Amino acid sequence: MSSSRTAFVVGLGGVTNGGKTTMCRYLERLFSSNKYNLVVKTLHIDDYFRPNNDPHHIYLDKYHHNDWDCLNAIDIDRFIRDFQSIRLKCDLLLIEGFLIFNIVSPSKDDYQYDLAYFFDLPYEECRKRRYERNYDPPDPEGYFEGHVWNAYIKAKKEAFEQNKNIKLELVDTTKESFEKIQEKIIQDIETNLKRRSKDVK
Numbered sequence: 001m002s003s004s005r006t007a008f009v010v011g012l013g014g015v016t017n018g019g020k021t022t023m024c025r026y027l028e029r030l031f032s033s034n035k036y037n038l039v040v041k042t043l044h045i046d047d048y049f050r051p052n053n054d055p056h057h058i059y060l061d062k063y064h065h066n067d068w069d070c071l072n073a074i075d076i077d078r079f080i081r082d083f084q085s086i087r088l089k090c091d092l093l094l095i096e097g098f099l100i101f102n103i104v105s106p107s108k109d110d111y112q113y114d115l116a117y118f119f120d121l122p123y124e125e126c127r128k129r130r131y132e133r134n135y136d137p138p139d140p141e142g143y144f145e146g147h148v149w150n151a152y153i154k155a156k157k158e159a160f161e162q163n164k165n166i167k168l169e170l171v172d173t174t175k176e177s178f179e180k181i182q183e184k185i186i187q188d189i190e191t192n193l194k195r196r197s198k199d200v201k
Contacts, residue, residue, distance in 0.1 A: 010117075014120055020096045027189070040090060045097020049074060080103070101118065116168045118170050
């Protein structure tokens, strides 16, 4: 990797339980392999959740529960610092998380994507997958139906409004197979990395 270039950055954001983490892990293994021989790093937004007792949290009286589906639940400053540091140390940076396209940085140079994919799901499928997972702390009764889904719809609208400068591509694994979406993302990354390599030369 050339020290004069920052990493090629791919964002995998969107709906809870949409397949983002699975996709990210596969891409990391693939592009780290001998076939590509790239230095690949990942950032997962879930690693930046604030502790349950952090005063930045918004408390939802109705559910006796912190709001884990808003930016207040995330240590954004630490996330941005890590982003800025890690992108100087790798060829490919994969960023994964449910609100990554809602984060606003003072400078576009500080936080920007080269490729961006927004994972989407219909309500019933998302609800089904949500109930199949265990959370810590666990979801209170009615939290998904009364809060999580509405927060997602709001975040989705804002993400597309805030990212008009990049092509934020919508993907839905109930409309197209995970394997086909995976293949397309791989091809997109390969094409752009080749183009980038030619530009350097």
